[in-house]
Amino acid sequence: MTWFRRLFASKARAERQLDEELRFHVDELADANQRAGMPPEEARRRALIALGGVEKTRHAYRDTLGARLLRDFAQDVRYGLRQLRRSGVSAQQAPEARHGCGHAALCPQQ
Numbered sequence: 001m002t003w004f005r006r007l008f009a010s011k012a013r014a015e016r017q018l019d020e021e022l023r024f025h026v027d028e029l030a031d032a033n034q035r036a037g038m039p040p041e042e043a044r045r046r047a048l049i050a051l052g053g054v055e056k057t058r059h060a061y062r063d064t065l066g067a068r069l070l071r072d073f074a075q076d077v078r079y080g081l082r083q084l085r086r087s088g089v090s091a092q093q094a095p096e097a098r099h100g101c102g103h104a105a106l107c108p109q110q
């Protein structure tokens with residue numbers, strides 16, 4: 001399980017680094033806007049607009065790291081387990097369900 005902990009520790013570190021970088025860029029743009037004569041609130045607002053939105057930038061960054069694939073796979077597994085729990089699974093059906101979940105995660109529909 002150490003690889004699992006390492007995966008989430010590196011994710012948390014990447015999130016912290018992303019937050020620091022986004023904060024740096026927003027502050028730099030806001031400072032430039034203030035030097036151009038804007039009030040501080042307007043300068044920050046325009047800096048956020050110039051970046052295209054912080055949350056949108058975060059999602060784009062996560063998608064480039066492959067986090068989306070892992071997140072979608074985890075959602076598929078959770079959904080599959082919920083469905084198995086509801087329907088009551090026999091010993092024969094479990095391997096078939098595992099195969100179906102793996103196929104759904106590896107071959108996403110466009």
